[in-house]
Amino acid sequence: MLLANKHILVTGASADSDIGLAICHSLASQGAKLGLLGRRSEALEKTLSLLPAKADTSHYLCPFDLTQLDGISEQIKRLVETHGAFDGLVHSASFQGYSPLKTLKPQQISQYFDLNFAAAAMLLSAFAKQQQSRPGASLILIGSAAGQKGLKGRCLYAASKAALASLVKSAALELADKQIRVNCVAPALVSGSKADKQFAMLGEQQSQALIAAHPLGIASPQDVADAVSFLIGPHSRKITGTTLNVDGGFLAG
Numbered sequence: 035m036l037l038a039n040k041h042i043l044v045t046g047a048s049a050d051s052d053i054g055l056a057i058c059h060s061l062a063s064q065g066a067k068l069g070l071l072g073r074r075s076e077a078l079e080k081t082l083s084l085l086p087a088k089a090d091t092s093h094y095l096c097p098f099d100l101t102q103l104d105g106i107s108e109q110i111k112r113l114v115e116t117h118g119a120f121d122g123l124v125h126s127a128s129f130q131g132y133s134p135l136k137t138l139k140p141q142q143i144s145q146y147f148d149l150n151f152a153a154a155a156m157l158l159s160a161f162a163k164q165q166q167s168r169p170g171a172s173l174i175l176i177g178s179a180a181g182q183k184g185l186k187g188r189c190l191y192a193a194s195k196a197a198l199a200s201l202v203k204s205a206a207l208e209l210a211d212k213q214i215r216v217n218c219v220a221p222a223l224v225s226g227s228k229a230d231k232q233f234a235m236l237g238e239q240q241s242q243a244l245i246a247a248h249p250l251g252i253a254s255p256q257d258v259a260d261a262v263s264f265l266i267g268p269h270s271r272k273i274t275g276t277t278l279n280v281d282g283g284f285l286a287g
C-alpha cells in the first residue's frame with residue numbers, strides 16, 4: 035500500500051478510457067484516494083464501480099470540462115476545500131484524431147491544444163498554489179511517443195504532446211523548491227479500443243507493420259499504469275522533469 039493516504043486527481047478517468055481506467059485501478063489498489071475527473075458523470079460512476087472496494091478510501095467524482103480553461107483554478111481550489119490538499123495529479127484526458135495539413139482549420143488547433151496542453155499547464159498552475167498540493171507531491175502528464183516522432187496526418191496531436199515534454203522540464207525546475215515533482219509518461223500504441231479502431235482502419239498488412247515497429251510488442255494499459263505508479267510513488271523520489279517512454283522499443287529504432 036505504497037500510496038496509502040495519498041490524494042490524487044486523475045483526469046480522463048471515464049471508464050471507456052482503457053488507460054485512464056487502468057491508472058485509476060492501479061493507484062486505488064495501492065491505497066490512494068482518487069478524484070475522478072471527466073465530463074460524463076455516468077462514465078465516472080462506472081470507473082468508481084470498478085475500483086477495488088476498500089473501507090477507508092473515499093474516492094469522489096469530479097465532472098468537469100477541462101476546455102473551460104478559466105474555471106480550472108477555481109475547480110481545483112474547491113476540490114481542495116472539500117477533500118484536502120493533493121499529493122498527485124495524472125492528466126490523462128486528451129483530444130485525439132487526425133489533422134492532415136491539406137484540410138487544416140484554425141479551430142482544430144485549439145481543439146488539440148486546449149485540452150492536451152493548455153489544460154495541463156493550468157492544472158500545474160493550480161497545483162503550484164500555496165496549500166493546494168503537499169510537499170512530496172508528484173504531477174504526471176500523459177504524453178505520447180507521437181510527440182517525439184513524425185506521424186503523417188497527426189501534426190496537431192503530435193505537437194500538442196511534444197509541448198508536454200517541454201512543459202514538465204520547466205515546471206519541474208519551478209516546483210522543485212516546494213518538493214513537487216513533475217514528469218511525463220509517453221506511451222506509443224497501447225492495446226485496447228483505440229488500437230483496435232486503428233488496426234481496422236489500416237488493414238492487415240499495415241497493422242502487422244505497426245505492431246512490428248514495437249520490438250517488445252505493444253504496451254497494455256496496465257504497462258502505462260505501472261509507469262504512472264512508479265512516478266507517483268516514493269521509489270522515484272529523485273526523478274523530475276523527465277519523460278518515461280512506455281513504447282515497447284518503438285522510439286529506439
Ligand SMILES: NC(=O)c1ccc[n+]([C@@H]2O[C@H](COP(=O)([O-])OP(=O)(O)OC[C@H]3O[C@@H](n4cnc5c(N)ncnc54)[C@H](OP(=O)(O)O)[C@@H]3O)[C@@H](O)[C@H]2O)c1
Pocket residue numbers: 045046047048049050051052053054071072073074075077078098099100101125126127128129130149176177178179220221222223224225228229
Ligand atoms: N490509446 C493509445 O493508444 C494512446 C497512445 C499514446 C498516448 N495515449 C495517451 O494516453 C491518454 C489516455 O488515452 P485514451 O485513449 O485512453 O483516452 P482519451 O480518449 O484520449 O481520453 C480519456 C478521457 O478523457 C476525457 N475527456 C475528453 N475531453 C475532456 C474534456 N474536455 N474535459 C475533461 N475530460 C475530457 C473523456 O471522458 P469524458 O468523455 O467523460 O469527458 C475520455 O474518456 C491520453 O492522454 C492519450 O493521448 C494514448
